[in-house]
Amino acid sequence: xxxxxxxxxxxxxxxxxxxxxxxxxxxxxxxxxxxxxxxxxxxxxxxxxxxxxxxxxxxxxxxxxxxxxxxxxxxxxxxxxxxxxxxxxx
Numbered sequence: 001x002x003x004x005x006x007x008x009x010x011x012x013x014x015x016x017x018x019x020x021x022x023x024x025x026x027x028x029x030x031x032x033x034x035x036x037x038x039x040x041x042x043x044x045x046x047x048x049x050x051x052x053x054x055x056x057x058x059x060x061x062x063x064x065x066x067x068x069x070x071x072x073x074x075x076x077x078x079x080x081x082x083x084x085x086x087x088x089x090x
Contacts, residue, residue: 021054032076052087055083065077
């Protein structure tokens with residue numbers, strides 16, 4: 001878990017210095033991998049609002065991750081799908 005925490009910290013610094021879609025959506029996946037589903041969901045919401053044109057693509061990536069590691073990513077994948085529908089970003 002310390003490896004994931006290090007990745008979270010690094011990615012958070014990248015978000016501050018170079019906020020791009022990849023970094024924003026990666027942060028949500030890292031929070032999910034770390035086991036903090038609430039932070040993963042909040043980060044996805046922020047990223048989807050900041051980068052609405054890319055949100056569906058990253059939601060699909062979460063589905064792929066969830067297929068191989070459901071314990072880590074299934075909650076985020078389901079949330080992202082629901083959030084896309086709620087925000088009408090399909």
